[in-house]
Amino acid sequence: MKNKLPDCAHCPVEPARRLCQKEGGLSPDWCPTRNRDLIDRCLQIYGQPEIQEFARVASVQEGEGYGGRELGYDRVKPVKPRILEIIEFARRMKFNRLGLVFCVGLRNEAEAVGSLFADHGFEVVSVSCKAGGLPKETIGVRNEEKINVGMPETMCNPVMQALVLNSEKTDLNVVMGLCVGHDSLFFKHSRAPCTVLAAKDRLLGHNPLAAVYTLNSYYRSLKKS
């Protein structure tokens, strides 16, 4: 097992007995919780007041996502949709200006979300993935690689989305339905911290885990072995 890459997804220890969840708990050789150097570096980073406050508020928000805590861990239940968590987190952090980047395919949802944020007192800067109006040829996409083959088509422009929000000095950027890879570029170029309201899945109604939940049944053809 030595020299294996960290792989918590395949931790052999049952959750309640794991080193990361129980002092003196068990762990495999490659467990990241055994890496004292990295833990110390984390602590240095959390030692920055701004980061510590961000992390603290996120954890408070996490805790308040459960009702019935007074009844014990086995009785808790979720009580808030993610969109409310984003609103509450932004308010707790005293954020005033929210960025909203969305896929043009979710423009109706973006209108609703932008209005809801405004209704809760936030300034909203929203930017469609097509902002900038650059043709797909700009990045070397060929005619036959377009959605509407052979026709003029505007490229998704996540770098532009990030630059608009950066120049408007948003406090928190909310991502809604950007394509795989376009979202990566947005995260890379956004100056403000980001959170995801919705991950795009064109086939599954933006619920990508539906394919995961059915990997042993309807989506078994995805598996290689």
Ligand code: SF4
């Ligand atoms: S941190 Fe260690 S104990 Fe925790 S899940 Fe990962 S490998 Fe297992």
